[in-house]
Amino acid sequence: MSRPYRIDGLQYANWSPEIFRQMREGAVDAVHVTIAYHENFRETVLNIEQWNRWFELHDDLIMMGRSGDDVRRARETNRTAIFFGFQNPSPIEDDIGLVEIVHTLGGRFMQLTYNNQSLLATGCYETDDTGLTRMGREVVAEMNRVGLVVDMSHSGERSTLEAIEHSARPIAITHANAASWQPALRNKSDDVLRALGESGGMLGFSMYPHHLKGKSDCTLDSFCGMIATTAELMGAERLGIGSDLCQDQPDSVVEWMRVGRWTKKIDYGEGSASDAGFPPMPSWFADNRDFGNIEAGLRAVGFSDSETAGIMGENWLRFFDESFGGR
Amino acid sequence: MSRPYRIDGLQYANWSPEIFRQMREGAVDAVHVTIAYHENFRETVLNIEQWNRWFELHDDLIMMGRSGDDVRRARETNRTAIFFGFQNPSPIEDDIGLVEIVHTLGGRFMQLTYNNQSLLATGCYETDDTGLTRMGREVVAEMNRVGLVVDMSHSGERSTLEAIEHSARPIAITHANAASWQPALRNKSDDVLRALGESGGMLGFSMYPHHLKGKSDCTLDSFCGMIATTAELMGAERLGIGSDLCQDQPDSVVEWMRVGRWTKKIDYGEGSASDAGFPPMPSWFADNRDFGNIEAGLRAVGFSDSETAGIMGENWLRFFDESFGGR
Numbered sequence: 247m248s249r250p251y252r253i254d255g256l257q258y259a260n261w262s263p264e265i266f267r268q269m270r271e272g273a274v275d276a277v278h279v280t281i282a283y284h285e286n287f288r289e290t291v292l293n294i295e296q297w298n299r300w301f302e303l304h305d306d307l308i309m310m311g312r313s314g315d316d317v318r319r320a321r322e323t324n325r326t327a328i329f330f331g332f333q334n335p336s337p338i339e340d341d342i343g344l345v346e347i348v349h350t351l352g353g354r355f356m357q358l359t360y361n362n363q364s365l366l367a368t369g370c371y372e373t374d375d376t377g378l379t380r381m382g383r384e385v386v387a388e389m390n391r392v393g394l395v396v397d398m399s400h401s402g403e404r405s406t407l408e409a410i411e412h413s414a415r416p417i418a419i420t421h422a423n424a425a426s427w428q429p430a431l432r433n434k435s436d437d438v439l440r441a442l443g444e445s446g447g448m449l450g451f452s453m454y455p456h457h458l459k460g461k462s463d464c465t466l467d468s469f470c471g472m473i474a475t476t477a478e479l480m481g482a483e484r485l486g487i488g489s490d491l492c493q494d495q496p497d498s499v500v501e502w503m504r505v506g507r508w509t510k511k512i513d514y515g516e517g518s519a520s521d522a523g524f525p526p527m528p529s530w531f532a533d534n535r536d537f538g539n540i541e542a543g544l545r546a547v548g549f550s551d552s553e554t555a556g557i558m559g560e561n562w563l564r565f566f567d568e569s570f571g572g573r
Numbered sequence: 574m575s576r577p578y579r580i581d582g583l584q585y586a587n588w589s590p591e592i593f594r595q596m597r598e599g600a601v602d603a604v605h606v607t608i609a610y611h612e613n614f615r616e617t618v619l620n621i622e623q624w625n626r627w628f629e630l631h632d633d634l635i636m637m638g639r640s641g642d643d644v645r646r647a648r649e650t651n652r653t654a655i656f657f658g659f660q661n662p663s664p665i666e667d668d669i670g671l672v673e674i675v676h677t678l679g680g681r682f683m684q685l686t687y688n689n690q691s692l693l694a695t696g697c698y699e700t701d702d703t704g705l706t707r708m709g710r711e712v713v714a715e716m717n718r719v720g721l722v723v724d725m726s727h728s729g730e731r732s733t734l735e736a737i738e739h740s741a742r743p744i745a746i747t748h749a750n751a752a753s754w755q756p757a758l759r760n761k762s763d764d765v766l767r768a769l770g771e772s773g774g775m776l777g778f779s780m781y782p783h784h785l786k787g788k789s790d791c792t793l794d795s796f797c798g799m800i801a802t803t804a805e806l807m808g809a810e811r812l813g814i815g816s817d818l819c820q821d822q823p824d825s826v827v828e829w830m831r832v833g834r835w836t837k838k839i840d841y842g843e844g845s846a847s848d849a850g851f852p853p854m855p856s857w858f859a860d861n862r863d864f865g866n867i868e869a870g871l872r873a874v875g876f877s878d879s880e881t882a883g884i885m886g887e888n889w890l891r892f893f894d895e896s897f898g899g900r
Contacts, residue, residue, distance in 0.1 A: 288615060295670030343622030351677055 250555030251275050251317065252537050253562040255450030255488030256331070256399075256421040258503075260495045261300065265534065266307040269326040272534040275559060276317040276327040276566075278355055278420060278488070282337045284506030287344055290337040294351055297328065310352060314567035329566075331355030331420070333400060333503075335366050335385070342381070342388055349392040354570050355420060356389065357397045358382060358409060361515065362508060367398075367405035370431050371515075375402030383412055390414045393570045399432070399488075406438050415569060416446035421488035423452055424479075427472040428459040432516065436479060443480030448565045450488020451476075455525040456516035457490070466530040470543040473557065482553040486562040487540065493533055497523040577882030578602050578644065579864050580889040582777030582815030583658070583726070583748040585830075587822045588627065592861065593634040596653040599861040602886060603644040603654040603893075605682055605747060605815070609664045611833030614671055617664035621678055624655065637679060641894035656893075658682030658747070660727060660830075662693050662712070669708070669715055676719040681897050682747060683716065684724045685709060685736060688842065689835060694725075694732035697758050698842075702729030705739055717741045720897045726759070726815075733765050742896060743773035748815035750779055751806075754799040755786040759843065763806060770807030775892045777815020778803075782852040783843035784817070793857040797870035800884065809880040813889040814867065820860055824850040 252273055258280040259265050269277065281293045301310050309320055311327030320327035330352045337353070338344035348356070358378075359369035366382035368375040378386065386409060389396055396417040398406040409417055419442060425433035434442075434449070442449060451473055458464035459472070477485060492499075500523055504515040514522055530539045537558065544554045579600055585607040586592050596604065608620045628637050636647055638654030647654035657679045664680070665671040675683070685705075686696035693709035695702040705713065713736060716723055723744040725733040736744055746769060752760035761769075761776070769776060778800055785791035786799070804812060819826075827850055831842040841849055857866045864885065871881045 287618070291614070291674055292670070295668070295674060298670065298673050341622070343619070343625065346625050347618055347622060347678065350679075351674065 249273070251321065251559030251563050253317065253486065253559035253566075254278065254491070254534075254537075255418070255448070255486050255562055256280065256452075257489060257491040257493075258333075258495070259491060259493040260499070262494065263304055263307070265493060266300075266304050266326065268534040270307055270324065272537045274326050274534050274537060275321045276311055276329060276562070278329045278331050280333050281330045282332040283334055283360060283503050284336050284508070287337050287339050287341075287348075290332065290348070291351070294330065297330070301328075312352060312354075313570050314563050317563055317566060329354045331357075331397065333357045333397075334360040335364050338385070340365060340381075342385055345385060345388040345394060346392045349394045353394055354566075355395045355397045355418065357400055358386070359401045359405065360506075361400050361504075367409065368402040369400055370402050372402060375404040377404045377408040378412055386413050391573050393572050395569050403435060403438060406434070407441055410438075410441045410445050410447065413445075415573075416448070416565070417442070418448045418450070418565070419488075420448075420450040421452040421454070421457075421490040422449065423457045424472055424476050427475070428457060430457050430516065433457055439476060439479050443484045446484075448484055448486055448561065449476065449480065450486045450562075452488055452490040453528060453531045454490035454492070454516075455527065458528060462526045462528055464528050466528070466539060466543040467546065469528075470540070470547040473544065474547045474549070477549075477553070482549065483556055483561055483564075485557045486565075487537075487558065489531065491527075491531075491533065492524055495524060500524055576600065578648065578886035578890050580644065580813065580886035580893075581605065581818070581861075581864075582745070582775070582813050582889055583607065583779075584816060584818040584820075585660075585822070586818055586820040587826070589821065590631055590634070592820060593627075593631050593653065595861040597634055597651065599864045601653050601861050601864060602648045603638055603656060603889070605656045605658050607660050608657045609659040610661055610687060610830050611663050611835070614664050614666050614668075614675075617659070617675070618678070621657065624657070628655075639679060639681070640897050641890050644890055644893060656681045658684075658724065660684045660724075661687040662691050665712070667692060667708075669712055672712060672715040672721060673719045676721045680721055681893075682722045682724045682745065684727055685713070686725075686728045686732065687833075688727050688831075694736065695729040697727055697729050699729060702731040704731045704735040710739055713740050718900050720899050722896050730762060730765060733761070734768055737765075737768045737772050737774065740772075742900075743775070743892070744769070745775045745777070745892070746815075747775075747777045748779040748781070748784075748817040749776065750784045751799055751803050754802070755784060757784050757843065760784055766803060766806050770811045773811075775811055775813055775888065776803065776807065777813045777889075779815055779817040780855060780858045781817035781819070782854065785855065789853045789855055791855050793855070793866060793870040794873065796855075797867070797874040800871065801874045801876070804876075804880070809876065810883055810888055812884045813892075814864075814885065816858065818854075818858075818860065819851055822851060827851055
C-alpha cells in the first residue's frame with residue numbers, strides 16, 4: 247500500500263516558503279488554512295490575492311485546493327493543496343449572496359462564529375447561547391447548497407448542536423479536543439461529539455496548547471489516549487487532525503485574532519495578562535515536519551493501520567469529497 | 574450539418590425571464606453580458622450575486638459560462654451560456670491582484686477604458702490619447718496570464734493599437750463597426766481593424782443605432798455590406814456579432830453608462846440633449862429572436878455557408894476556446 251494521505255484540518259501560520267518546504271518535508275498533502283478572522287469581504291479578497299501570489303511564486307511546493315481530487319493531484323505532483331477557510335462569518339458581512347461568491351473564490355470552511363455572538367450564532371465565550379439566528383438558518387442552508395462546510399470550532403454548545411441538527415450536510419469541528427480530557431471553553435462536550443459523529447461530521451484534534459491537558463507539557467501518549475477515547479464515542483472514521491498550528495506569528499496577530507475591531511480593550515482569550523502570547527507547542531509537534539510523531543503515537547495507543555491512516559488524512563479526504571461540491 | 578453556433582459578443586439588457594426566453598427562441602447559445610460600467614469591485618460582486626440568483630432560478634434557460642466547452646454544454650442542454658464582462662476597469666479598482674479574482678468569479682472580457690481616460694489607457698472621447706499607462710501594461714500582462722480578454726471597444730485609436738501590440742494574446746473589440754462606413758467616434762479605423770485582424774483578434778459588429786449608417790433607419794443590406802467590406806480587410810474568420818443590445822433599459826441606465834460618478838453634469842455620449850435616451854433599434858434587429866435576419870442578410874451579400882456560420886458564432890467559439898484559459 248502507498249503511504250496514507252496526510253491532511254491537516256486547520257493551520258494559521260505566518261506563511262513563508264520555509265513553512266511550505268516544511269509541509270513537503272512532512273509529506274503533508276493538504277492543509278485547511280485560515281484566511282480570515284475578522285476581515286470583511288474586501289479584506290478577505292486581499293488575503294486571497296496574497297495566496298494567489300504565493301501559488302504563482304511557489305507552484306513547486308503548493309497549489310490551490312478546491313476538491314478532494316485536488317488533494318490527489320497535489321500528492322501526484324509532490325505539492326501541498328491549500329484549502330481556504332474563515333474562522334468567523336465576517337467575510338460574508340450581512341449578505342447571503344456572498345456565500346456563493348466566497349465559495350467560488352475557494353472558501354471551503356466557514357465558522358458560524360469566532361468566540362463572540364455573530365449574525366449567525368453564538369460564540370463559546372458568550373454567557374448566553376441563543377443558538378442559530380434567523381440569518382444563521384438561512385446561511386447554513388445556502389452553505390449546504392454551494393458546498394461551504396459549517397465549522398463550529400469556536401461556537402457555543404447550543405449553537406453547535408443546532409447547527410448539527412439544522413445542517414442538511416455533515417458539519418465539521420476542525421480544531422478542538424474533548425472537554426472531558428481538558429475542560430477548556432473551546433473543547434467539546436461528549437454530547438456535542440456524539441451528535442457530531444452520529445450526523446457524519448468530522449472532528450479535527452487540536453495541538454494548540456490551551457486545548458491540551460497539561461498545555462505545552464502535554465505528552466503524546468496523553469493526546470493519543472484522548473483520541474482513542476473519542477474514537478469510542480464517535481467512531482474512528484469521524485476523526486482527523488486539525489493542528490491549529492500558528493507558527494511564526496508575532497503576538498500582534500494573536501491580538502488581532504482575539505480582539506479584531508470589536509473592542510478597544512485587550513481580551514486575552516484562552517491566555518491571560520501574564521501569558522498573553524502564543525504558548526510554546528508541545529515538544530512532539532513543533533511544525534509540519536512532525537506529523538510522523540502523531541502517526542507513531544496513534545499506533546502506540548492501539549489504532550490499527552487503517553484507523554491510523556483514516557485519522558492522519560483519509561477521513562478528511564472522504565469528507566472533502568462529500569462536502570465541497572454544490573447540490 | 575447541425576445548425577451553426579450563435580454567439581452574441583455583447584449585450585447589456587434589463588435582464589428578465591422574458592429576455593432569457595427570447596434568447597432561447599432565437600437559438601442563441603452564448604452571450605457576453607456587461608455586468609459593470611462604473612461599478613467598483615464590491616458593486617460588481619453584487620451584480621454577480623444577482624446573476625447567481627438568476628442562474629439558480631432560471632437554470633432551464635441560462636447557465637454560467639466560463640469556457641468554450643460551456644457553450645457546447647449550453648447548446649446540448651438547450652440553454653444560453655452567459656459570459657461576464659466589464660466595459661471599464663473599475664471592478665479592479667487600483668489593484669492588479671483583482672484581475673485574477675474577477676476572472677475566478679467568471680469575468681472573461683474587460684475593456685481597458687470606457688469613454689474616458691482610465692488608470693490603464695485612454696477612452697475614445699478624450700482629446701489626447703496617450704496610449705497604455707504604466708499600470709495598463711502590467712494589467713494587460715496579468716490579463717494575458719489568467720485568461721481575461723482585453724476589449725478595446727470604447728478606447729482611443731493609439732491606446733487600441735498599443736493594446737494590440739503589447740498584448741501577448743489576441744484581443745477583442747466586442748462591439749463596434751467600421752468608421753469608414755459610419756464615422757462615429759466609437760467605430761474603428763481601417764488601421765485598427767487591419768492590426769486587429771493580423772494579430773488574431775476579433776471584431777463584433779454592433780447594432781447600436783449610433784454605430785449604424787443612417788442610425789435607426791440603417792438597412793440590413795447596408796449593415797451586411799459593411800461586414801463584407803470588413804471581411805476583405807480582416808478576413809471573415811476574425812468577425813462576429815456584438816449586438817450591443819440594450820433591451821428594456823430605462824433612460825436612467827443610459828445616464829449611468831455615460832455619467833457614472835465622474836461628473837455632476839449630464840454627458841450625452843453618442844446622443845444629444847434632444848435625443849438623450851436609447852434610440853430605437855433597426856427594424857430587422859429588435860431583440861434576440863432576430864439573429865436569423867442577420868444570418869439571411871450575410872448570405873444575401875455573398876457570404877458562404879461556412880463564412881456565415883463563422884460570423885454568427887463559430888469564430889467567437891474558437892476565440893473563447895483560445896482565450897479564457899490561464900497561461
